[in-house]
Amino acid sequence: MMRGDTGDSVVSSTAGTDIPALDVSDHDDPAVIAEAARDDYSLHVVPRSWRLSSSKMALAWSSVMAAMFWVVVAAGASLVVGTRQALIGLVAAVVVHGGFCYVVSRTAASTGLTVGLFSRALFGYRGAAIATLALALTGTWFAVFEGSVLAVAAQAQFGGPIQLWYAVVTACGISLAIGGVRVWLEKVNAFLLPIFAVGLVATVVWSTVEYGYNSAWLTAEPQTATPMAGPGWLFVFAIYMGVFSNMLYTFDFARMGRVQDTRTNGLHTFGFTFYFFTILVNGAVGIYLVHTLPLQEVSEAGLVQGIVKLMGVAGLIFIVATQTKINTANFYIGSANFQSFFSRAFGLNLARTVWVFVVGVVSFAVMIMNIFSFINTWLAYQGTILASWVGIALVFIVARRRADLNAFEFRPGRVPSLNPGGITAWIVSSGVGIYLIASNSPIASTWALVITFVLSVLLSAVSLLASKDKWFALYRPHDPRDEVTDVWNDRIRCNSCHKSYVAVEMDRDPSRGYQPICASCATGHSFRAAAVAEATT
Numbered sequence: 375m376m377r378g379d380t381g382d383s384v385v386s387s388t389a390g391t392d393i394p395a396l397d398v399s400d401h402d403d404p405a406v407i408a409e410a411a412r413d414d415y416s417l418h419v420v421p422r423s424w425r426l427s428s429s430k431m432a433l434a435w436s437s438v439m440a441a442m443f444w445v446v447v448a449a450g451a452s453l454v455v456g457t458r459q460a461l462i463g464l465v466a467a468v469v470v471h472g473g474f475c476y477v478v479s480r481t482a483a484s485t486g487l488t489v490g491l492f493s494r495a496l497f498g499y500r501g502a503a504i505a506t507l508a509l510a511l512t513g514t515w516f517a518v519f520e521g522s523v524l525a526v527a528a529q530a531q532f533g534g535p536i537q538l539w540y541a542v543v544t545a546c547g548i549s550l551a552i553g554g555v556r557v558w559l560e561k562v563n564a565f566l567l568p569i570f571a572v573g574l575v576a577t578v579v580w581s582t583v584e585y586g587y588n589s590a591w592l593t594a595e596p597q598t599a600t601p602m603a604g605p606g607w608l609f610v611f612a613i614y615m616g617v618f619s620n621m622l623y624t625f626d627f628a629r630m631g632r633v634q635d636t637r638t639n640g641l642h643t644f645g646f647t648f649y650f651f652t653i654l655v656n657g658a659v660g661i662y663l664v665h666t667l668p669l670q671e672v673s674e675a676g677l678v679q680g681i682v683k684l685m686g687v688a689g690l691i692f693i694v695a696t697q698t699k700i701n702t703a704n705f706y707i708g709s710a711n712f713q714s715f716f717s718r719a720f721g722l723n724l725a726r727t728v729w730v731f732v733v734g735v736v737s738f739a740v741m742i743m744n745i746f747s748f749i750n751t752w753l754a755y756q757g758t759i760l761a762s763w764v765g766i767a768l769v770f771i772v773a774r775r776r777a778d779l780n781a782f783e784f785r786p787g788r789v790p791s792l793n794p795g796g797i798t799a800w801i802v803s804s805g806v807g808i809y810l811i812a813s814n815s816p817i818a819s820t821w822a823l824v825i826t827f828v829l830s831v832l833l834s835a836v837s838l839l840a841s842k843d844k845w846f847a848l849y850r851p852h853d854p855r856d857e858v859t860d861v862w863n864d865r866i867r868c869n870s871c872h873k874s875y876v877a878v879e880m881d882r883d884p885s886r887g888y889q890p891i892c893a894s895c896a897t898g899h900s901f902r903a904a905a906v907a908e909a910t911t
């Protein structure tokens with residue numbers, strides 16, 4: 375439908391000019407739907423028609439709930455600070471993660487943006503690429519840990535060389551993550567959720583029957599004294615701040631939630647209910663098991679070996695369920711963010727499928743090379759970068775709500791290269807965090823991430839007060855958003871790839887006679903250069 379035909383004032387911005395008319399439609403382009411089945415609009419805004427019901431969203435996202443990680447981290451922490459302090463730390467973590475993810479998931483659903491696209495509003499066009507690289511590496515390194523745990527469990531049951539199991543686990547991870555969230559993730563995770571839930575209860579009951587119940591686990595004192603500058607619960611809370619990366623995972627999933635479900639999704643699917651189970655229930659099970667099972671070592675590998683020894687094949691099935699679930703999410707986030715990073719940084723536009731293989735090959739190589747401690751160190755430092763991303767994003771989201779602004783500017787032709795306020799807050803706060811962690815003092819394990827986060831909030835709040843409009847947006851004429859009646863419902867055909875995307879993400883290309891261009895094609899160098907030139911003259 376060409377609205378220009380009606381002479382309607384909707385197209386007023388092009389009236390009387392020789393700007394080409396838009397090819398507008400109000401339904402999805404079949405070619406776009408086919409592409410989305412693999413890519414989930416990873417370089418585009420997710421239209422309202424590609425959203426999942428809240429139950430499907432919950433099943434897809436339940437992937438992150440099931441990871442031996444949550445069980446083992448709490449178990450290890452409780453040996454350092456004692457059960458009571460550990461539980462206090464877990465509760466604090468549930469409240470903070472739940473609250474933040476409420477906010478983050480709402481913003482993701484209302485904007486339909488990825489972490490990569492949204493970050494442009496915070497840090498500018500180039501600055502945003504850092505977030506996608508950090509998140510892609512987080513997904514890949516987590517895939518290494520969770521995959522290796524599964525390989526260890528399989529080896530404990532069946533024997534054979536560990537390298538063989540690494541290969542099997544990697545092949546499974548790749549095949550499940552090839553389809554997008556709606557193709558595989560939601561279905562696989564729905565199927566595995568009951569196995570995970572039953573397995574968790576069975577592990578507790580089985581170990582109690584086998585080794586007897588001893589209530590001493592509830593009052594256990596610290597066993598591995600560690601110097602720390604602060605209370606034990608803060609030590610535990612800080613460990614969970616190290617996985618604030620979950621909030622970026624949340625963003626990339628919640629963009630596929632329906633707008634009318636934002637409250638349910640915010641409170642339950644991604645928020646408090648989710649973390650009650652993920653952090654507190656999983657954690658309490660871990661603390662119980664570590665005081666009940668005779669373990670060789672408290673690590674993910676040690677715990678799964680204990681479980682497989684106790685329960686045999688049933689234990690292995692449980693571990694397969696947990697680790698397969700979490701690795702669908704890790705592979706998905708890793709591949710989607712590598713795709714976004716390489717598209718921005720190197721103009722390399724490949725399907726997400728290709729990046730699924732890259733995540734698989736890289737994580738397999740790391741497992742084979744046996745460099746787990748390197749990855750641990752990497753994640754510890756990188757945790758500061760993602761924690762401060764969260765602080766800056768929250769300040770920005772809250773400020774935007776107060777200013778009553780509806781849409782974030784993220785389009786390549788309409789954001790500056792760097793947002794000096796966001797970038798300064800990001801570099802300074804994460805720099806301080808990295809310095810504190812490198813100092814290896816007792817402050818590192820308790821305060822480093824807290825200080826990073828608080829600094830990121832303060833600095834970004836101050837920078838917003840001092841900010842100028844041009845930090846956030848390039849001002850250019852001929853915005854297709856102004857030419858349609860409904861930016862979410864009207865699809866505009868891109869003159870470069872000839873596919874139609876929702877008007878929210880569309881721009882006009884000054885280097886090609888103001889033809890319409892989509893958010894993905896707009897990452898090309900010539901368009902960006904022309905847009906920047908137009909804005910500054």
Ligand SMILES: Nc1ccnc(=O)[nH]1
Pocket residue numbers: 438441443444516517520617619620623700704
């Ligand atoms: N997001 C994640 C949290 C914990 N473990 C993972 O592998 N991934």
